Amino acid sequence: MNPLAAAHPGFLSPTGVETAFVLVGLVTFGAAVITVTTKQLVHAALWLVVALGGLAVEYLLLTAEFIAWVQVLIYVGSVVVLLLFGLMLTKAPIGRSPDADSENRLVALAVALTAAVALVWVVVDAFRTTWIELDGPAQGSTEVSGQFLFRHWVLPFEALSVLLLAALIGAIVLSRKSDASGEPRGKEQR
Numbered sequence: 751m752n753p754l755a756a757a758h759p760g761f762l763s764p765t766g767v768e769t770a771f772v773l774v775g776l777v778t779f780g781a782a783v784i785t786v787t788t789k790q791l792v793h794a795a796l797w798l799v800v801a802l803g804g805l806a807v808e809y810l811l812l813t814a815e816f817i818a819w820v821q822v823l824i825y826v827g828s829v830v831v832l833l834l835f836g837l838m839l840t841k842a843p844i845g846r847s848p849d850a851d852s853e854n855r856l857v858a859l860a861v862a863l864t865a866a867v868a869l870v871w872v873v874v875d876a877f878r879t880t881w882i883e884l885d886g887p888a889q890g891s892t893e894v895s896g897q898f899l900f901r902h903w904v905l906p907f908e909a910l911s912v913l914l915l916a917a918l919i920g921a922i923v924l925s926r927k928s929d930a931s932g933e934p935r936g937k938e939q940r
Contacts, residue, residue: 771811778804795833802826816892832914836921 764772781800788794802825809818899907 767811771808774804774807774811778808791837792834795830795837798833799826799830802830814895816895829914832918836917839921839925 778801781797781804785794785797785801788797802821806818806821806826809815809821
């Protein structure tokens, strides 16, 4: 018998954390599918909150508390709120939107499945023999994760903040653009 396989529990005897991880993963996957298939933009944004919140729970189950809180604060707290403000400022339709549907569903499905298979292949190949010890010291601690992120990834964080600011300014400009009569769109003509 392989000593490496004997040292780690198998797939046939999952622990409670592993079971919770799979269940939360299924809920997150379902929310992500609903996010990209719904025809109501506001509902899509709200289902995105569920999907991103599910990812934060997955990080907590992997003992990466810092990454989980970053997920909640930045993605759920900022990006989704910015998306909802963008929808409101650009006067996007609240109900079903015919513009949210495309005739390219089969192409999109093929690209999504190809990307998913490639991602799973790369992750499984990279971490095939890596086991995360959940009972030992936290490997995703705030100190270790923060030092790594802010030493090597400061520029992408700053670039993302500038990109989000530009998107918000663009939404404001689009919502204030005047029509052919010279009146701003938000004002009623008398």
